[in-house]
Amino acid sequence: MGVAAGGTEDHHGSGRNLIQLITPEGERISHPEFDPWVKDIGDEQLCSLFEDLTVIRRIDVEATALQRQGELGLWPPLLGQEAAQVGSARALRSDDFIFSSYRENGVAYCRGVGPTDILRVWRGNASSGWDPYTVNMATPQIIIGAQTLHATGYAMGIQNDGADSVAVTYFGDGATSEGDVNEAMVFAASFQVPVVFFCSNNHWAISEPVRLQSHVQLAGRAAGFGIPNLRVDGNDVLAVMAATRVALDRARHGGGPTFIEAVTYRMGPHTTADDPTRYRDANELEDWAAKDPIERVKALLDRKGLYTDQFQQHIREKADQVARELRAGCIGMPEPEPLDVFKHVYSSPNSWLDRQQDHYARYLASFGDPAEAASQEGAR
Known part of the structure; x- marks a missing residue:
């Protein structure tokens, strides 16, 4: 599959349509090609996805506050990118292995990483946040794009073992200009290994806009390596899940790698050391705020009569509980001994x-x- 399928027009590059199943207004769009991939997502599952989205945003807001209060050395916000992370992470099996960048804290949460473990590196108390083999997710890679090589190598191991699990690697739009990402795609395509390249196109590689680093859609770069690609509305949790399931199914059945471009937006700074107001137009931020990934699921739940007072209270309590655990775990984290x-x-x-x-x-x-x-x- 080398073309994306319809829903909302994207004007970057050739203007191909993005895969979309939920509009920003919360309307569920029927799509014959991708509906079957999320046919199991009923009301209960939709509510669960909304809980994930809300809790992950609360983790992000709380961690940002902790950094501003001097409790963390740095924090990479994911505000606005929750759907891309939840939709893809919830599509995975427990034996699939994830290699991420430093921004996929929502993916880590979905994989069962504890809130305190997410913060260890950013507080400077450890060289690594968690044991990768307990959750089948490597700890975050700071070197831009290096994790794509790790994922491809791991996928080659899966292939040699004759297993049907998949390696999934996350990276941003800026990483597609790195040699590591391109080299990883060369190997993945050559050996047809079971790996999914998940690119969160949040439009900004720190202060460089995506339109400057690429004059074609990022998914189109994969075609040059002979890798099928999908472009999806990264703020649509259902569409992201459907696209990820398509890619996973291809990998499990010997179809090789897939490149997914999830078109989303980084609502906050690159990290808490960044000031996006120096390079980003406020009008652009306002336009993307209208496409908020959480608000569209909330609107869909409201249309279905599921956004009740009782449900809202449950979500608030869950988010508060995780935020308390995050803050207490951060502040109460013991200082490492010198010989550690x-x-x-x-x-x-x-x-x-x-x-x-x-x-x-x-x-x-x-x-x-x-x-x-x-x-x-x-x-x-």
């Missing part, structure tokens, strides 16, 4: 590392007991 830097570097004993640890331990000991020294200083 040597933990988890290698999976087996390493004499070279042991020697370094011994030297560092003797260096620290040369200062005496810090607690005792502080006590003596206080007495003086």
Whole structure:
């Protein structure tokens, strides 16, 4: 499948239609090609997706506040991109393995990563946030696009094992200009491995607009490698789920890789160290706010009579509970001991590392007991 299918017109590049199943006004659009892929999503499942979207936004808002209050060193907001993350993550099986960038905190939540573990790296308390093999999701990759190589390599392993699981890698529009992403697609296409390249096109690679780095639609780049592509309304959780399921099904049945371009928008800054008002038009932000991924599902639920007072109370309580856990876990996170830097570097004993640890331990000991020294200083 090399073309996207209809719903809403996108004017970047050739102007092909985006896959869309829910309009910004909350109207459910019937689509014969993609409806079958979400036929199991009834009222209960739709409410569950809305809960995910709302809780993930609350996690993002709370983490941003924690950074502003000096509790986190940095935070990469995902505001506005919730549907792209929830719709794709909820399409995966538990044995599929995820390789993400630093912004897929919503995907991590959907995979069962605890709120506190999401924050460990950003507080500077650990080199890694969680054990990847407990949730089948690698910890976030900071080097732009490097995770696409990891995913392709993992997918080659799946292929060699004869399994039907899939590797999924997430990256932004800016990463498509990196050599790593292109090299990963070369290998994926050559060996027809089961990997899904999920590109969240949020329109801005820090301060560089997507129209500058690419004069064609990003999904079209995959065609040059012989990789089928799909362009989807990234603010439509159902459409994203349908597109991801199509790609996963192809991979499981020997069809090789698929490139998904989820067209969404980064409502906040690139990170909390960024000021988007210096390069972004306020009118553009206003236009995309009208396409908010949470508001459209809320409108759909309201049309169906599901957005009741009782349901709203449940959502508020769930979001509050997760936010409390996030904040308490962040502030109560114990500071790492100096020698903890040597933990988890290698999976087996390493004499070279042991020697370094011994030297560092003797260096620290040369200062005496810090607690005792502080006590003596206080007495003086």
